[in-house]
Amino acid sequence: MTEPVAANDVTETTQAATKAAVFAAAERLFALHGFQNVSVRDITAEAGVNLASVNYHFGSKDALLFEIFKRRTSELNRERARMLHEANDRHQGKPPVREILAALFTPPLKWASPDNDRRISVQFIIRSRSEGTAEMRDALVNDVSHLARFADALIAARPDLPREIVYWRLHFCLGMVHNNRFAEFDRLHVLSDGATREGDTEALLKRMLDFAEAGFLA
Amino acid sequence: MTEPVAANDVTETTQAATKAAVFAAAERLFALHGFQNVSVRDITAEAGVNLASVNYHFGSKDALLFEIFKRRTSELNRERARMLHEANDRHQGKPPVREILAALFTPPLKWASPDNDRRISVQFIIRSRSEGTAEMRDALVNDVSHLARFADALIAARPDLPREIVYWRLHFCLGMVHNNRFAEFDRLHVLSDGATREGDTEALLKRMLDFAEAGFLA
């Protein structure tokens, strides 16, 4: 507060840059190698900053993990909600199943494109479902408000189906999305002897929608 | 070899019991808390055996992990192969899609029933897909022979579809199975406000088959 403005700006910029470098390095290493397999030393080495930076800027390793988790999931939820909202606008508040599912599938698929710099964020989010801390698991299990909007839209699109059937099918669709991990793509590539190419995001989205839409209309 | 037979029997029985206790405790703790979150100390304490037992009977913590992984995946693959074989017999070597998928879904679902003592094994297997060691991941990615039989059967059942479409749809079905984790069931339970009950294995199997069969016939 007593420092000159210019000095403050420089300091804050340096701070922000260090914090951002730690954030990016941690997300990348966590996504690639798993939460427990990455140490604070690995992160600070990758980021080219001091060992104490993690504790200074984030408080602890777990707090850093949770901050990445919060930011990425909230960005993903916001983009999905935006697409659902647009689908609502296009169809007088009652979009068909395929457009609801497109709002669910498209954001993580676009992010996971080989040329997208959010590719690593998707892997981080997927990994957090199985390897997250108790705090993260609690947030995942209990914060379902964004999913509730999708469930409500699907129920409105298929009022003839019992509600619990719709919930189960939404669960199946989420399973399709969560299975899009590097290792699973690799396995599919081996199994199909190279016939499946993960890189074509548009084609994969269409295939997922064809499959899930048909499953919903059963 | 120089010991009396009776003494040998007793020794071997004790040994086998200790080894089995370690195996069971490790599988249970790994499945519930994750591989990296369980120490050798946790395992031996849970099993009520000595700390050195893990290294004596299995060589190392990772070797123990891999032995559990090998046994459970091979048991699962065998049961799936048996069901696929029976479906082949019932349909002159060309079973319909639904029966192929039933052979894929039924074993893990039956195991995961609340009253089945293999319930924990399914969670272990699912967890090994994301948290496994490099050795386990390598085995998962490269050992696809059992899956190839399912892929071939599906291709034969839908010769009109391009092969890569069938591979992708098989990938989607596997995603449905791998999403059957405790935390995901809990989340679905919260989302549906109690309308979904995980316990009814037969009903869940039917729901999965309805969804996936429709997706395959799209």
Next chain:
DNA sequence: GTCTATAGATGGATAGAC
């Protein structure tokens, strides 16, 4: 074979100098 004691390595976190 079983068990105790401990080696040897690594991790998260922090005090204190600058």
Next chain:
DNA sequence: GTCTATCCATCTATAGAC
């Protein structure tokens, strides 16, 4: 604020007594 040095907890693995 940054960085070094270090504390202290925890882990796997093993040597050696019994």
